[in-house]
Amino acid sequence: QLTPAQRQLVEILRALTGDAKVIAFDEPTSSLSEHEVDALFALIRRLRDQGVAVVYVSHRMQEIFQLADRIAVLRDGALAGVQDAATTSEGDLVRLMVGRDLSAMFTRERVATDRLVLDVRAVTTDHVTGIDLRIHAGEVVGLAGLIGAGRSELALALAGDQPLRSGTVTLDGRTLRSGHPGDAIRAGLGLAPEERKA
Incomplete structure (x- = not known):
């Protein structure tokens, strides 16, 4: 059983077999670690240097600016514009994407x-240790870390899908039972998991 990252790398290697003149990468970093992304970018640059044309599709602006010579922006199925990567900004691309300046809108x-x-409080599972978080109404808290750091596992534990070895999860003053997703749902905790197809 391959991980999503391994499946992604197999697909990339499959595309490289043969004598390709053009290779299109569609969101290739979606399930890769930072180290794997660095290796992929080095490979793409090597292909470019060998004369292979590369089409790189991504919603991650930082990746586009790291790799692209020119950036084509699509909006509603039509080409909104093509910009030289060295002389354009993220704001310029956003304006092309939405058709107007958003700086005053938000x-x-x-x-x-x-x-x-x-x-x-002090949540420990098989994948995370001693996690403390306090989240207030109207607040957005991001969980960051590399693949395998425990981000998704913590979210699953909060939603009751993975049992706690120790610690507590309290939602609006109600302590949730470990390993009982129904309790979390009834208390008002929802989960949009990383793997949404299944």
Whole structure:
């Protein structure tokens, strides 16, 4: 059984077999670790240097700017514009994507309140150790880390899908039972997992 990252690498290697003149990469880094992404980018640059034309599709602007010589932007199925990567900015690309300037459209306001919604105390599972989190109403908290660091496993544990070895998860003052997703759902905790197809 291959991991998503391994399947992605197998597909990339399959595309490289033969005498390809053009290779299209469609969101190739979606399941790769930072180290694997670096190796992929080195491979793409080597292919470019060997005269292979590369089409690189990604919603990650940083990747586009790292690799591209020219950036083509599509909007509603039509070509909105082509920009030289060295002389364009992320703002220029966003304007092409949406058809207008968004700088005045969105303002960031602090809406978090003092009401504690999720209180995670010393949560330990088979994959994470001693996790403490306090999340207030109106607040967005991001969980960051490399693949295998425990991000998804923590989310599954909070939702009751993976049992806790120790610690507590309290939602709006109600302590959830470990390993009982139904309790979490009834208490108001939803989960949009990484693997949404299954």
